[in-house]
Amino acid sequence: MLEIRNLHARVEGKEILKGVDLTIRDGEIHALMGTNGAGKSTLSNVIVGHPKYEVTEGSITFDGLDLLKMSPEERSHAGIFMSFQLPVEIPGVSMTNFMRAAVNARREALGEEPLKSTDFLRLMRDTQKLVDIDKRLVSRSVNEGFSGGEKKRNEIFQMAMLQPTFCILDETDSGLDVDALRVVAEGFNKLRNEKTSAMVITHYQRLLDYIRPDIVHVLLDGRIVKTAGPELAREIEERGFDWIRP
């Protein structure tokens, strides 16, 4: 369970989050919507511990752990995964080496032996099939020269490899064509179990047709101003945000 209390955060000296309260229980999917620049990605980055974002007040706990005291890698080992709005290209670092380092670091943190090379490669192959990602992509450098959609697909591939318990999808649907959107969303649904929870950031209803949220929040100007059921997303699609503004 993720619990955010009265969270205030700054980036480059500017206050972006101005008191966010949010509770996401195990197994729940929460959608987070809001205007451009409202602070959705900022909230995500704060949850995963991006060093550029400074928390000035409030708390975040995850399964009883004080997240704000933990490094980004420790948060990852605790089961938190973020699909980046803008996945990063890392020329010269192969997907294989990158995933091997990630998978084994997580295993080490959990007190498990590193995967044997053959087991690791089998895991790569199986996961590749599961999320239907081109194996040529997986044999290249991390995201290097990937199209926008390929990068998003790669995020889901990495999620599948790491099997997190809490996922943040930051506009994973943007840049995906209709078919890719379905594949990625179905991939995500396959990975879920009854404990997995998620915060899905999107501007569009169509992603939520596949990944059905239990609760929808609207974040405007650094605060959650409205929380309701899945019907809220449809209403926003029709009416925009103006009617919600306090």
Add this chain to the structure above:
Amino acid sequence: MNTSQTYLDLYARYRDQLMSVAPDAMNACRDEAIRTFGHKGLPTLKVEEYKYTDTERAFGGDYHLSVATAKVTASDAPVVVNNDELLTRYYGSCVDMSDPIVALNTAFASECLCIHVGRNQHVERPLEITDVLRAQADTMEHKRILIVLDECASLTILMHYTAADQQHFLTTQVVEVVAGDGAHLDLYEIEETHSLCTRFNTVAVNVGRNATVRHNGITLWGGITRNTITVSLKGEMSEVTLNGCVMADKHQHVDTNTVIRHEVPRCTSHELYKYVVDEQATGAFAGKVYVAPGAQQTQSDEVNQNICIGSESHMYTQPMLEIYADDVKCSHGSTVGKLDETALFYMRQRGIPRPKARQLLIQAFIGQVVDYIPLQPLRERLHIMVERRLGGDLDTCAGCTLCK
């Protein structure tokens, strides 16, 4: 007493011994060389070519002179100590004998490792030379190597410099290379010594017509390292590639000075040097491309990319073009940057601890230089050596037989 004088005195004491063990062709240059050194002295920081390395500090210290007498045991390799015929013909013909450090080396070198590949001969297997510094006291060595490839000969050499004892070592080395018409040479040099080692290495290459020369210098461990590489393109249609990568930390000092002289038309040269300097380390790169009057249709590209990690680390970079012909295509560029923080964070989000994430990024950066090595097994081995270096594994040195 200044440091230069110590070497003059040392020469006076050892001259006879050196003369008695070394071949005539080497002895013929000796007195002249010490006069050059006496006249110029150790280059100060005011001398352009040496402005990044304090030679007074590097050559100071109380070293025992080792007068080497090596034996070569490999029977089928094209290597001998002191090939008189080769020495008479080529000794001192490639390198700038007026350089004070070269002069010092010429004065004290007692033998020359000679590698000769005859006309149309292709040495299939790469030749590997491992130099292991061993001594029970602080020691200096002055080494000399001569590599001659006759017309259309080809050879790949890996020279691996290591040190097995925890003493101060001062090494000067001069490698002269003659690449004849149509010859093909791949020369790799890897330094994995330690923080007490000072190495002044000069590689001077004369390239004939239609020849291909590739040099790749990889500096992983060392104290003070200076690599001077000069290439003179003397025949048309030749191609030379100088690559190098440096990983320096603690108080390491690594200075590379390259000069490529396009003396004739229609030659191509490429340069790529990458440095990663961390902690209190200093890196320097100065690369000059000279295009002589009339050397038309020269093509040259030079790139020096560096990453400075530690706030106390320093990097100096100085690419230079000196062009006296009008129909040429030359480019040069250099960058000094930091590790990509966005990429670091992306990796950490995936659970990769920061030190490991750094290592992967550095390896990717440096690895590009290793990727250019065409020979796959060698390339893989060098990748492993770089990886070990980044893992901080000082106890074993990946390649040499001593550690296996």
